Amino acid sequence: MEDHEKTPLLYDESSTAIPMPASRHSAADHDGDAGSQTPTAQAMPLHQPKPTYPPGSAAAINGHHASIVGGSGSNSAAPTPPPRTNTPRLLRRRDGRHRMNWPSPRTAFSCFGVTLLFFFLYLTVTSLLHPPPLGPGRRTSIDVALRHILDETIGTQRVWDRLAEMTDLYGPRPSGSPELEKAGAAVRRWQRNEESAQLLLPTRAPRTMPMLGLGGSVGTGPEGIEADVVVVDDIDQLNTMDNATIAGKIVLFDTAWQGYGISHRSRVNGASEAEKYGAVAVLVRSSTPYSLGTPHTGIMYRANIPAAAITTEDADYIRRVYSRYLTAENATSPFKSAFVQPRVRLTMGASLDAASVKTRNIIAEVKGRMHPEQIVVISAHTDSWDVGAGVIDDAAGFFVAWEALRAIATYGIAPRRTVRLVGWVDEEQHQQGASTYFKNRKHEIKDHVFAMEADSGIFQPWGLKVAGTDRAQAILRQIGERFLGEMGSGNVTALKDEVISDLGQLMNAGVPCASFYSLDPITQASPLSADYDGYFRYHHSMGTWAYVLAEMEERIDVEDPDEAAHI
Structure with missing residues (x-):
C-alpha cells in the first residue's frame, strides 16, 4: 500500500x-x-515524479535513469544514454526472475496485468518506427516505458x-x-429466498437434492410443486413431444456438456419453452463439465413457471430412474415393479422487487x-x-x-x-x-x-x-x-x-x-x-x-x- x-x-x-x-x-x-x-x-x-530505483532493480543494474524526450507530452531533457549493448532485451530480466512459470494466483495476476499493459509501449514504438529518429535519447524511451510497466506490475500484489x-x-x-451498493452500483433486485428440491421414490425416503433457483425465476408459492418428471435432452427434443406428455409435469433438461455456448441454452430458454406445453416447472442440468455435488446457477428468460439447476450427479440419477420407467414393461429385472416415473417436490421462495x-x-x-x-x-x-x-x-x-x-x-x-x-x-x-x-x-x-x-x-x-x-x-x-x-x-x-x-x-x-x-x-x-x-x-x-x-x-x-x- x-x-x-x-x-x-x-x-x-x-x-x-x-x-x-x-x-x-x-x-x-x-x-x-x-x-x-x-x-x-x-x-x-x-x-x-521520476521514480528512484532501489538497489538490485533492473534500473539500478543498468546504472542509469532514462527519460522520454522528443515524444508528445514530454518536456524533460534526456540524459546521456548508456551504450546500446547495455540495454536489456524486451522482457528479459538478468536475475532470471521473469519466467513462464505460474506457481500461484498472485503470479498469474501479475502476468495478466503485464499482458494488458504491455502494449503501453506502443506510445513510443509508433513514434519511433515512422518519423525520423530524433537522437539516442528518443530510442531509450522504450526502455523507460518497459521499466515503468514492469516496476508497476511484476512482483506486486x-x-x-x-x-x-x-x-x-x-x-x-x-x-x-x-x-453491490457498497461496492459501487444498484439495480432492481431478484431474491432467491428459501428453496429446496426432493426426489421422491417409493423405495426410499425423500432424497434432498442440492439445487439453485435460476436467476429471474418465479417462485412456487409456500406450498411448493410436486409432480412427475419427464427427461429430455434439449429443447429440440422437447419440441418433438406433445402436450399430453408434458402437461402437468416437471421437465428436466438433461443437456450434456458441449461447451458453454451450447449447453447453457436449455437453462436460458427451457422454462419459456416448456410452459408452452403445459409444464408446471423446469429443472436443468448444471452448465459445467465437472461437479462434486455443486449446482451452478445462471440467468433465464423470464417465464411463468419456476426453474432451478440441479447437479450433474442428480441429473444422471433422475435420467436412470426415468429410463427404467420407460422400459419397465419389457424389463426382466426382479426389481421391475419399482421402475416408476421419478417424482420431485420443488419449493422456491424466489421474488423480484416491484420497485426499481x-x-x-x-x-x-x-x-x-x-x-x-x-x-x-x-x-x-x-x-x-x-x-x-x-x-x-x-x-x-x-x-x-x-x-x-x-x-x-x-x-x-x-x-x-x-x-x-x-x-x-x-x-x-x-x-x-x-x-x-x-x-x-x-x-x-x-x-x-x-x-x-x-x-x-x-x-x-x-x-x-x-x-x-x-x-x-x-x-x-x-x-x-x-x-x-x-x-x-x-x-x-x-x-x-x-x-x-x-x-x-x-x-x-x-x-x-x-x-x-x-x-x-x-x-x-x-x-x-x-x-x-x-x-x-x-x-x-x-x-x-x-x-x-x-x-x-x-x-x-x-x-x-x-x-x-x-x-
Missing part, C-alpha cells in the same frame, strides 16, 4: 473508494438511468490485494443488493492528449451471483482493468485517445448497466474506437477473441506478435456466433469489440481447443492492448484500406 499512501482516492460518490493515483487526465463518474446527474470528475494530475479485500469484505454482490432503483456503472478514464473525444474502452462487470463471492466472475476482471488504467495514468504521458474503464453493473441478469451506458452516451458511440471486456477468468493470459473487420483483426495480430509473442499471450482469433454480454449493443452498432481469454486453468488448453472447459468448473459458484489502440496513428475501426495503421 505504500504506493498509495500519498495519492488521493478516486471516489464513487456513494460507494467504496477505488484507489487510483492522482492524474489530471483521469476522471470518475457514474452512468445513471435516464435523467440522472453525472457527478463532476475529480482532477488527477497525470505527471508523476496490488490487484490480488484489492480483489481479496473487496470480495472478503463485501462477499456476493447480486444486482440490487446492499453489498437507479443503475450506476463505475467509470474512470485517462483523457487522450490529441483526440480526447475518441474512446477505447476496457471493462469488466462488478456484480455477481448471490451464492459466491464472484472472485473469478468477475471481480478479478474488474481489478485487472483498474490496474491497467492506473499504470497508464502513472506513466505520465497520455495516449492520443481516451482510455476509459467501465465497471458494468447487472451483467449477470439483465445487462442494465450496459443498456444505460449505450442510451446515455449514444452521441459518443461513433467515436468508440474499440471496446474490450475481461469476463472469462484471469489465469495465464492467452489473447483476444475479436468481433470486428478482417483489417481490425489483422492489426491486432500484428500488435500481439510484436509485443506479446514471447509471452504467448498475444493471440488473436475471430469471435464466432458469440456475444460479449456487456458489449452486445456496441457490437451491434459496429464498434470493434474483444473479449480477453486465458489458458484453461485445468488443462492449459487454448480457447480454440475442445478441451477448454476448466473455467466452467468454477463459473457461477488490460492497459496494454488499450494503450496501443488509443495511441495508434489511425483508428482501428476505419475501413479505408489505404489508411493502414502504423504498427
Whole structure:
C-alpha cells in the first residue's frame, strides 16, 4: 500500500473508494438511468515524479535513469544514454526472475496485468518506427516505458490485494443488493429466498437434492410443486413431444456438456419453452463439465413457471430412474415393479422487487492528449451471483482493468485517445448497466474506437477473441506478435456466433469489440481447443492492448484500406 499512501482516492460518490493515483487526465463518474446527474470528475494530475530505483532493480543494474524526450507530452531533457549493448532485451530480466512459470494466483495476476499493459509501449514504438529518429535519447524511451510497466506490475500484489479485500469484505454482490451498493452500483433486485428440491421414490425416503433457483425465476408459492418428471435432452427434443406428455409435469433438461455456448441454452430458454406445453416447472442440468455435488446457477428468460439447476450427479440419477420407467414393461429385472416415473417436490421462495432503483456503472478514464473525444474502452462487470463471492466472475476482471488504467495514468504521458474503464453493473441478469451506458452516451458511440471486456477468468493470459473487420483483426495480430509473442499471450482469433454480454449493443452498432481469454486453468488448453472447459468448473459458484489502440496513428475501426495503421 505504500504506493498509495500519498495519492488521493478516486471516489464513487456513494460507494467504496477505488484507489487510483492522482492524474489530471483521469476522471470518475457514474452512468445513471435516464435523467440522472453525472457527478463532476475529480482532477488527477497525470505527471508523476521520476521514480528512484532501489538497489538490485533492473534500473539500478543498468546504472542509469532514462527519460522520454522528443515524444508528445514530454518536456524533460534526456540524459546521456548508456551504450546500446547495455540495454536489456524486451522482457528479459538478468536475475532470471521473469519466467513462464505460474506457481500461484498472485503470479498469474501479475502476468495478466503485464499482458494488458504491455502494449503501453506502443506510445513510443509508433513514434519511433515512422518519423525520423530524433537522437539516442528518443530510442531509450522504450526502455523507460518497459521499466515503468514492469516496476508497476511484476512482483506486486496490488490487484490480488484489492480483489481479496473487496470480495472478503463485501462477499456476493447480486444486482440490487446492499453489498453491490457498497461496492459501487444498484439495480432492481431478484431474491432467491428459501428453496429446496426432493426426489421422491417409493423405495426410499425423500432424497434432498442440492439445487439453485435460476436467476429471474418465479417462485412456487409456500406450498411448493410436486409432480412427475419427464427427461429430455434439449429443447429440440422437447419440441418433438406433445402436450399430453408434458402437461402437468416437471421437465428436466438433461443437456450434456458441449461447451458453454451450447449447453447453457436449455437453462436460458427451457422454462419459456416448456410452459408452452403445459409444464408446471423446469429443472436443468448444471452448465459445467465437472461437479462434486455443486449446482451452478445462471440467468433465464423470464417465464411463468419456476426453474432451478440441479447437479450433474442428480441429473444422471433422475435420467436412470426415468429410463427404467420407460422400459419397465419389457424389463426382466426382479426389481421391475419399482421402475416408476421419478417424482420431485420443488419449493422456491424466489421474488423480484416491484420497485426499481437507479443503475450506476463505475467509470474512470485517462483523457487522450490529441483526440480526447475518441474512446477505447476496457471493462469488466462488478456484480455477481448471490451464492459466491464472484472472485473469478468477475471481480478479478474488474481489478485487472483498474490496474491497467492506473499504470497508464502513472506513466505520465497520455495516449492520443481516451482510455476509459467501465465497471458494468447487472451483467449477470439483465445487462442494465450496459443498456444505460449505450442510451446515455449514444452521441459518443461513433467515436468508440474499440471496446474490450475481461469476463472469462484471469489465469495465464492467452489473447483476444475479436468481433470486428478482417483489417481490425489483422492489426491486432500484428500488435500481439510484436509485443506479446514471447509471452504467448498475444493471440488473436475471430469471435464466432458469440456475444460479449456487456458489449452486445456496441457490437451491434459496429464498434470493434474483444473479449480477453486465458489458458484453461485445468488443462492449459487454448480457447480454440475442445478441451477448454476448466473455467466452467468454477463459473457461477488490460492497459496494454488499450494503450496501443488509443495511441495508434489511425483508428482501428476505419475501413479505408489505404489508411493502414502504423504498427
